[in-house]
Amino acid sequence: MEPNPSQDDLYQEAAAGYGAALDRLASAYEANPEERRDLLQDIHLGLWRSFSAFDGRCALRTWVYRVAHNIATSHVIRQKRKNSALVTLEVIEAMPDVQDHAYEQRANLERLMALIHQLKPLDRQMTLLYLEGMDAASIGEVMGVSPGSVATKIHRIKNILARRFHGGERDAE
Incomplete structure (x- = not known):
């Protein structure tokens, strides 16, 4: 019989296996680099x-995803109370003037992430x-909803994001 892994062992396994995903999650929830580092640490x-x-x-x-998303959601609620902006002047000033393909891809990704933030x-x-x-089944397990609800909601969200991305409109969710 194998002994149960310790709290430290489980954390090490999670950090090694999902560290990059946690970094992406923090980036998706927080635009400000300093706040993002704090969120990732939290x-x-x-x-x-x-x-x-x-x-x-x-x-x-x-x-891992359940805990991370709960913490990130709490972070968003706290940030909304502070009325913090998604994009700071420093971020805008740091944007390059060159319109090459890589910059355009990065700009599109940042625009999509800003829409996801909304x-x-x-x-x-x-x-x-x-x-x-x-x-859908895994997402449903993390969020406590049925896989069918997840699939339907994902389809709707993709349509909303596509409309906003291409048309710039903000519709009712």
């Missing part, structure tokens, strides 16, 4: 703390999990 601390209660009833991946927190969470390659 996610790692929260994840380490959470492993004292991890009982293995769900996959490690599901646990989604309601649960829609944003679902979208980010989808962008991380999770299927």
